[in-house]
Structure formats: structure tokens, C-alpha cells
Amino acid sequence: MKEKPFNETFNKLKKNEEWLLQDSRIIYFLEKIIIFILNIFNKYNNETDEINITHKLTKIENGKSEIKIPFLLFKNENYEETFLIKFYSSFPFKIIIYSIIMLFISVIYFLILYYILLKNMLYNEYNIIFFYTIFKFILDIFYFTFFVIYTFLFNTNCIDKIATYSYKSCYLFISLIFIHNIVLLHFNSSSFSLPSNNLVKYINKYTYKNYAILLNNVYMCIFCFLRNYIILYNFLLNLKFSIFFIIIIIFLPLYAFFFYPNLQNDIYISTFIFPLFCVLVIVISLYIQYKYELNKRITCIDMNEDIKKVHSNYITKYFSIDNSIPTSPIEDILTNLKSILDYTKNLEEDEEGNDNKLIEINKIQEKIKTCENILRTQNLNEVPVCKYRKFEKVYNMWCLDQSEKNDEINSFLSQHPNKKSVTSFFNMHSLLSAKFQDQYNDIYDWNADIELIYKRNIFISIGYKLLYPLGVLETNFNNEKLKNFLLKIYSLYNDLPYHNSFHAAQVAHFTKSMLFMLDLNKKISGIDEFCLHVSSLCHDVGHPGLNNFFLIKSENELALTYNDSNVLENYHCSLVFKTLKDPNCNIFANYPNNIFITCKKNIIRAILSTDMKNHFEYISTFRTNREFIDYENLSNEQLWQIFCLILKGSDIGHSTLEWKKHLEWTLKINEEFYLQGLLEKSLNMSKSFLCDTISIDKLAISQIDFLKHLCIPLFNELNYISKNNEVYNNCISAIENNIEQWEKNKNNQKNLGLQEKYQDDHTVEKIKF
Numbered sequence: 001m002k003e004k005p006f007n008e009t010f011n012k013l014k015k016n017e018e019w020l021l022q023d024s025r026i027i028y029f030l031e032k033i034i035i036f037i038l039n040i041f042n043k044y045n046n047e048t049d050e051i052n053i054t055h056k057l058t059k060i061e062n063g064k065s066e067i068k069i070p071f072l073l074f075k076n077e078n079y080e081e082t083f084l085i086k087f088y089s090s091f092p093f094k095i096i097i098y099s100i101i102m103l104f105i106s107v108i109y110f111l112i113l114y115y116i117l118l119k120n121m122l123y124n125e126y127n128i129i130f131f132y133t134i135f136k137f138i139l140d141i142f143y144f145t146f147f148v149i150y151t152f153l154f155n156t157n158c159i160d161k162i163a164t165y166s167y168k169s170c171y172l173f174i175s176l177i178f179i180h181n182i183v184l185l186h187f188n189s190s191s192f193s194l195p196s197n198n199l200v201k202y203i204n205k206y207t208y209k210n211y212a213i214l215l216n217n218v219y220m221c222i223f224c225f226l227r228n229y230i231i232l233y234n235f236l237l238n239l240k241f242s243i244f245f246i247i248i249i250i251f252l253p254l255y256a257f258f259f260y261p262n263l264q265n266d267i268y269i270s271t272f273i274f275p276l277f278c279v280l281v282i283v284i285s286l287y288i289q290y291k292y293e294l295n296k297r298i299t300c301i302d303m304n305e306d307i308k309k310v311h312s313n314y315i316t317k318y319f320s321i322d323n324s325i326p327t328s329p330i331e332d333i334l335t336n337l338k339s340i341l342d343y344t345k346n347l348e349e350d351e352e353g354n355d356n357k358l359i360e361i362n363k364i365q366e367k368i369k370t371c372e373n374i375l376r377t378q379n380l381n382e383v384p385v386c387k388y389r390k391f392e393k394v395y396n397m398w399c400l401d402q403s404e405k406n407d408e409i410n411s412f413l414s415q416h417p418n419k420k421s422v423t424s425f426f427n428m429h430s431l432l433s434a435k436f437q438d439q440y441n442d443i444y445d446w447n448a449d450i451e452l453i454y455k456r457n458i459f460i461s462i463g464y465k466l467l468y469p470l471g472v473l474e475t476n477f478n479n480e481k482l483k484n485f486l487l488k489i490y491s492l493y494n495d496l497p498y499h500n501s502f503h504a505a506q507v508a509h510f511t512k513s514m515l516f517m518l519d520l521n522k523k524i525s526g527i528d529e530f531c532l533h534v535s536s537l538c539h540d541v542g543h544p545g546l547n548n549f550f551l552i553k554s555e556n557e558l559a560l561t562y563n564d565s566n567v568l569e570n571y572h573c574s575l576v577f578k579t580l581k582d583p584n585c586n587i588f589a590n591y592p593n594n595i596f597i598t599c600k601k602n603i604i605r606a607i608l609s610t611d612m613k614n615h616f617e618y619i620s621t622f623r624t625n626r627e628f629i630d631y632e633n634l635s636n637e638q639l640w641q642i643f644c645l646i647l648k649g650s651d652i653g654h655s656t657l658e659w660k661k662h663l664e665w666t667l668k669i670n671e672e673f674y675l676q677g678l679l680e681k682s683l684n685m686s687k688s689f690l691c692d693t694i695s696i697d698k699l700a701i702s703q704i705d706f707l708k709h710l711c712i713p714l715f716n717e718l719n720y721i722s723k724n725n726e727v728y729n730n731c732i733s734a735i736e737n738n739i740e741q742w743e744k745n746k747n748n749q750k751n752l753g754l755q756e757k758y759q760d761d762h763t764v765e766k767i768k769f
Contacts, residue, residue, distance in 0.1 A: 092151045095162060098230045099144040099151075102223065106144065109219045110137040113212055132183060136176055143173060170227070170241050174220060178248045181216050182255070214274055217249060221278040228285035238289060242282050249275045334624055337368050344368075446513045446730040447657065450505060459493070459501040460486045462508055463537050470530040471587060478589070485585040492541045492575055497675075498668040499543035508536040510650035517726040518646070518718065523632070524639060531599050532643050534587075535606035536650060538576045543568065545672050548611070549688055550680065569608045576603065602640055609644035610651050615710060618644055622717050631721060642721065649718055649731075655711040656731035659741050667752065670699055674754045694755060696748040704742045707735050 113133060151162055224245045228238050253275055344361050443453050454461035463486040471477045493501040511532060515521045521529075544551075548567045551559045562570040577600065580586045588596045609618055622641055629638050654665035670693055677691030693699050712735055719727035 091163065094230055095166060096148055096151050098226060099147040101226060101230075103141065103144045103148070105219070105222060106137065106140040109215065110140075113215055132180060136180060139176065140173075143169065167237055167241070171244060173223065174245055174248055177216050177220050178252070181213050181252055184213050184216075213252075217252075217274050217278060220245065220249060221281055225281055225285045228282070228289050239286060242286055246279050246282060249278050337371060341365060341368055444509075444513050444516055446510065446517065448509070448513075450509050454505070457490070459490045459505045459537070462505045463489075463533075466508060466512055466533040466537075467530060467587070470526045470533070478587075481585060481587050481589065484582075485579060485587050486537075488579050488582070488585050489538055489541055489576070492579070494543060494545065496543065496545040497671040498665070499540045499545060499672065504537055504540055507539060507647070507650045507653065508533060510653040511536040511646055514646045514650060514718065514727075517730065518642070518721045519723055520642070523634065527595070527599065528602070528636075528639060528643070531602045532606065532647070534576070535603050535643075536647055538603075539572060539607050539610050539647065539651065540568075541572050542575045543572070546676050546679070547688065548613070550676055550685075553685065553688075554683065566608050566611045566613070569611045573604045573607050576607075602643075605640060606644055606647050609648055612710070615648070615714070618648060619713055619717055626717070626720055645714065645718055649714050652711055652714070653731075655707055655738065656715070656734045658734060659738055662734075662738050663741075666699065666703060670752070671754060675758065678758060694752055696745050696750045696752065699752070700742040700745040700748070704739055704746075707739050707742070711735050 110133070114137075147162065147166065150165075224242060228242065344365055442448065450458055450462060454465075460483075464482065467482055467486075468479070471479075471482055490501050493499075493504065515524075515529070515532075546556075548559075550556075551567050552564045556567075558571050559567050580588060583589070588599060591599065622645055625638075625641075634642070654662055656662075657665070670690070673688075673691045673693065677687045680687050680691065690702055693702065712732060715727055715731045715735065719725060719732060722728075
């Protein structure tokens with residue numbers, strides 16, 4: 001059976017309220033005495049120490065400004081356990097050193113005591129003293145030898161037992177010496193029954209017996225002092241033992257005073273003066289241990305607090321302070337800056353009459369606002385080279401290709417009205433888009449059944465419905481090219497349970513519906529919406545039914561091609577633009593080159609956003625800026641930031657459908673995961689997460705987490721944009737209902753039937769990519 005740690009044993013005692021209260025009072029009283037005594041010797045230094053200690057402990061109390069007496073007790077048991085583990089690390093070595101020293105002292109003590117008794121006392125008169133002295137010496141040797149041997153044999157494996165035995169046996173050790181003193185005192189008192197003419201004969205013997213009592217007291221004092229000074233394993237326990245020792249050593253003179261009044265002058269030094277000196281020595285040793293352990297504990301707390309701060313800073317990259325909403329460090333910085341601004345406003349109101357403070361507050365506000373503006377830029381590490389003329393030539397020559405140069409110049413010119421515009425293409429689309437774009441009707445309802453609306457080929461039908469009205473805005477738009485493009489993309493979708501053309505059609509429908517819910521349909525240009533729908537239709541084109549993790553782990557050709565970065569998403573983008581290279585499928589053929597480059601970047605950006613790896617970063621970036629966006633006059637950057645959220649929400653839109661449809665889509669994606677698990681098994685690879693779910697209860701657990709922690713945070717941000725909580729009413733409420741349904745199925749062990757469905761030996765060959 002595993003032994004309970006020593007610190008756990010005494011932590012149980014700490015949890016006893018009466019014990020804790022008594023100890024607190026004892027320590028408080030002792031500390032006051034120690035500080036009073038030491039202030040007599042060194043007032044200034046100890047006042048400084050006391051201030052430093054209380055300052056440190058006040059700092060530890062996190063928000064409590066009052067100074068408290070340090071009791072060496074931690075409110076946080078984790079700190080106590082950490083401290084004791086570190087503090088005990090040297091305990092075996094210390095107790096070995098202490099025991100060896102006390103062995104030598106015991107031998108010296110016995111030789112001196114035995115010499116006094118043998119040379120100056122009559123053996124036949126005091127044989128009980130001789131026997132008891134020899135017996136006591138043998139016990140002392142055994143006592144200290146036991147700890148040396150026991151510690152050497154078991155070392156750190158028995159720290160708990162060593163500490164326990166050492167602590168409890170101290171009381172017995174002191175008690176035996178005390179009994180020895182009582183015996184010596186008794187025989188001193190018996191001499192006064194002798195006739196007066198015999199007193200001179202025995203006077204020297206009484207003196208030597210008093211020396212023996214004094215030697216015992218010295219022995220006890222050394223034992224206790226070295227124990228406090230060397231071992232230092234627990235201040236509270238040493239304090240208890242020291243109090244016991246002080247009681248014992250003071251009890252002897254009091255006993256002599258009341259029961260043997262005639263001996264007061266004879267044993268004055270051994271029983272009165274020296275015990276007071278012992279008390280002072282023990283108090284000093286306790287104070288040394290008290291400061292030593294207190295400093296160690298303060299150091300332990302400081303180290304743990306520093307570690308907590310480091311971890312806290314790391315955690316805030318993904319989670320906010322309350323750990324309920326995923327946030328980024330930038331969000332935390334902006335939140336703090338906003339709080340500082342609010343604080344300075346309050347100061348401004350309180351100090352209206354102080355002009356100098358008003359000026360300083362205004363400067364602080366301006367600096368903070370500047371920091372806010374800088375932090376809200378999209379690329380914090382990107383240098384706007386166009387602003388620095390002398391670097392522009394070198395930068396363009398070595399750092400940019402021609403398309404990037406044009407894009408940067410166009411961006412720079414667009415921000416300066418006095419520069420000549422490159423093209424009026426965007427302006428033309430902005431003017432025409434409202435006239436040709438669809439008005440809302442029931443087919444764009446979020447929960448509309450697209451299988452009933454588009455009865456024939458759903459993907460091509462919905463693709464044509466979404467893209468054709470926007471495509472005809474361009475002069476000489478080729479209707480046949482649009483059909484060819486849709487047919488080609490449709491053919492590139494694999495026949496998979498989930499990532500198929502029907503999923504793409506559903507995502508495209510969700511995207512269009514979300515534009516209406518966010519009231520963006522009439523606020524955006526036709527070409528931006530055209531690119532968004534191309535992204536939604538093509539976002540999973542060519543999907544092999546395997547996730548990025550598998551492709552990277554198996555060193556698939558795609559992972560090698562795209563350097564393990566957004567592997568599938570880059571592959572989808574590649575297929576889109578390879579399709580557009582075909583003249584018969586190029587729906588952007590009549591677009592100016594610089595416009596096509598911008599469209600290409602936006603489509604790539606949108607499709608790459610569907611990688612769940614960066615899910616929280618997209619949410620956090622939007623949440624950082626959402627309060628400062630003018631939704632009636634969106635910039636291109638802000639618009640595509642919202643478009644990425646729309647596409648991400650549409651991609652996991654099945655979570656917002658009513659229960660039966662949501663369950664249907666969930667079973668499809670789980671089936672796809674299961675097939676990947678079979679492939680991993682055939683390749684002797686470890687199964688990926690979620691690739692071995694074969695029962696409803698396991699599926700319920702994963703889905704609850706998915707809906708709570710991935711879906712709801714994203715749709716909450718989209719709901720922030722919507723008016724009248726349309727996103728909540730259509731999406732979030734449905735997610736909450738689906739969570740309730742999954743909660744009801746957490747104990748449903750019904751088999752999903754995947755093992756029976758895919759027991760064919762040729763299944764693995766069919767799903768190999």
C-alpha cells in the first residue's frame with residue numbers, strides 16, 4: 001500500500017478548525033515576543049525586515065491592502081504542497097548530519113556525566129542514578145544511530161516515515177532527560193536529612209550533582225537548538241516541540257522552588273539561571289527558522305505567481321480572462337486600452353479645475369487612441385513602402401512581382417482622390433448591382449429545402465441561379481462559359497457521404513440567405529457577390545474525403561505540394577483556377593487583368609478561411625474591430641472579413657438546421673470520418689480523432705462540444721451584424737435546440753451500423769486517394 005505523504009498527514013491537521021485557531025494564536029503570540037526581543041538588540045534592521053516581509057505578503061494577497069501577520073499558512077493548498085515537496089528535498093541529508101553530530105555530542109555528554117558521577121559520587125549510595133545514566137546513554141546512541149541507518153537505507157523513499165518518527169520521538173527524548181533531572185534533584189534533597197556534622201563531608205557531592213543537572217539542561221538545549229537550526233522541516237511542528245521543551249526546562253526550577261525550598265541556593269545556577277538562557281537560545285533558533293522558512297515560502301509563491309502569469313499570457317492567445325470566449329492577445333490589449341480610456345475620462349470629470357492634469361490626461365488619451373488605431377490595422381508587421389519614396393524602387397525591384405506592384409499602386413492611388421483612377425470598372429458594378437441583384441423571396445429562406453426548390457441537378461441549378469444575374473453585369477458575358485464552368489466543377493466533386501456537390505450547393509444557398517439576413521445584399525458590388533458565390537460553390541471541390549491531418553501524416557502528394565499548409569483548401573483553390581484556365585470555362589475572361597487578380601485573391605482568401613485550423617483567429621479578428629465598422633459604408637477589407645465569416649458559417653450551416661436534417665448531415669460526416677479510420681487502419685496508422693465513432697452516445701459527446709464551442713461563437717458574431725436578431729432566430733436557436741437533443745442521446749448506445757455497412761474487403765481500395 002502506498003504511504004500517505006507526510007505533508008498530507010499534517011495538512012489534515014491544518015484543516016481542523018480548532019487546531020488551526022490554536023496554532024494561529026500561538027504563532028501570533030510568539031511572533032510578537034520574537035520581534036520585541038530582537039528589536040532590543042537590533043531595532044532598525046528588524047523593523048526593516050518586518051516591513052519587507054509584510055510588504056511581500058501583502059503583495060501576495062492580490063487586492064487586499066491591509067497588512068496581516070504572516071502565519072506561514074497558505075490559503076492555496078496547491079502552493080503549500082508545492083512548497084513542502086521542494087522543502088523536503090534535502091530532509092534526508094539534514095537528518096543524517098544532525099544525527100551524526102548528536103551521536104558525537106551524546107558520547108561526550110555521557111563521558112562527562114559518567115566521570116562526574118563516578119569520581120565524585122558514591123556508587124553504592126546512588127546506584128539507581130548510575131543504571132539510569134547508562135540506560136539513557138544506550139537509548140541515545142540507538143536513537144541517533146537508527147535515524148542514520150534508516151535514512152541511508154531508504155533515503156527519499158521514506159521521507160514521510162522519517163519525518164514522522166523524528167517528530168514524535170523528540171518528546172520521548174526530552175522526557176527521559178527530564179526524568180533524569182528529577183531523579184538527581186531528589187537525591188540532592190535527601191542529603192538534608194543527614195546530621196549537620198556530615199554536611200561538610202557531602203557538600204562537594206551535591207555540587208557535582210548540580211553540575212550533572214546543568215549538563216542535562218545543556219544537552220537538552222543543544223538537542224533542541226540544532227534540531228531547529230539544521231533540520232528546518234516544518235516551523236509549526238518545531239514550534240510545538242520548542243514550546244514543550246521550554247515548559248520542561250522551566251518546570252524544573254519551579255518544581256525545586258516549591259518542593260525543595262532549602263535547595264534554592266545550592267542549585268540556583270543549574271535550575272534557574274541556565275534555563276532562562278536556554279529559553280532565549282531556543283527562541284532565537286525559532287526566529288532563525290521562522291525567517292528562513294518564511295523567505296522560502298515567499299520565494300515559492302513568487303515563482304508560482306510568475307509561472308501563472310506566463311501561462312495566463314499564453315492562454316489569452318486562445319481564451320479570454322474568464323475562459324468562456326476564445327479571444328486573441330490583440331483583443332485583450334484593446335480591452336485594456338478601452339478601460340484606460342474610460343478611467344482617464346473619469347479622472348477628467350473629477351479634476352475639472354486642474355488645467356495641468358487635464359493637459360496630461362488629453363495627451364494620454366491621444367497616445368492610447370493612436371495605439372488603438374495601429375493595433376486595428378490588418379498587417380501589423382507590414383511596412384507601407386509607398387509612403388517612403390526612396391525605398392519604393394528597391395522594394396518593387398526585389399520584393400514584388402508585377403501583379404503585386406500594380407495591386408499596391410492601385411491600393412495607394414485609391415486612397416488619394418487627387419490621383420488618377422486606374423479603372424472605373426468597380427464604380428460601374430456598384431451602380432448596376434442594385435438594379436440586377438435578386439430581391440428576397442422564399443427560396444432564399446435559411447431553412448428552405450433546396451431539394452424541393454431545385455428538382456433537377458441541384459448544384460448546377462443553384463449555381464446558375466446565383467451567378468447568372470451577377471455575370472450579365474459584365475459586357476459580352478458568355479452564358480455558355482458559365483454552364484461549362486459549373487459542369488466542370490460539378491464533375492470534380494467526388495461521390496462522398498458528406499463533401500459532395502450537394503454539400504456545396506447547400507453552402508451556396510446558406511451564403512445567399514445570410515447576405516439577406518445581414519442586410520448586405522444591396523450594399524455590396526455585384527463583382528464581390530459574384531466572387532463570394534464562386535467561393536461557396538467551389539470551397540470543397542475535389543475533396544477526397546480525408547482531412548488535412550491524414551494527408552500530412554501520410555505524406556500525401558498534396559501535403560508535399562502545399563508544404564503542409566492549408567493542404568485541402570489550397571487544393572480546392574488550385575482546381576478552381578485550373579478550371580478557369582480553360583477558355584471554355586473562364587467566366588472571368590472579359591474582366592480586366594487587374595480586376596481578375598483582385599477577384600482571384602478574394603476567392604482564395606474566402607476558400608482558405610474554411611480551414612478550421614484558424615477558426616478562432618477569424619472570429620477574434622472580427623470581434624476586435626466590429627464596434628468600429630460602419631456597416632453602411634464597408635471598406636473592401638471589412639467586406640471580405642465579413643464574407644469569410646459568412647462562408648465559414650455556411651460551411652457548418654447544417655448545425656443550424658432542424659433536428660432531423662442536422663442529424664442526417666452529422667451521420668454523413670461521421671461516416672466519412674469512419675472511412676478515413678478504416679484507411680488509417682489498413683496503413684497501420686493510428687486512428688485520428690472522431691474516426692472510430694460507431695454509436696450514438698459517442699457521437700453525441702463530440703457534437704455537443706462542436707456545437708457549443710465552434711458553432712455558437714461564430715454565429716454570435718454574425719448575429720452582431722444582423723438586425724432584429726435574425727441570425728439568432730434562424731440559426732443560434734436551432735443550434736441550442738440541437739444541443740438539447742444531443743444531450744438526450746448521451747446515454748443512447750445504439751449502433752450506427754457502420755461496421756456492418758463497410759465490412760467488405762474492397763471498401764478500403766475504393767476510398768484510397
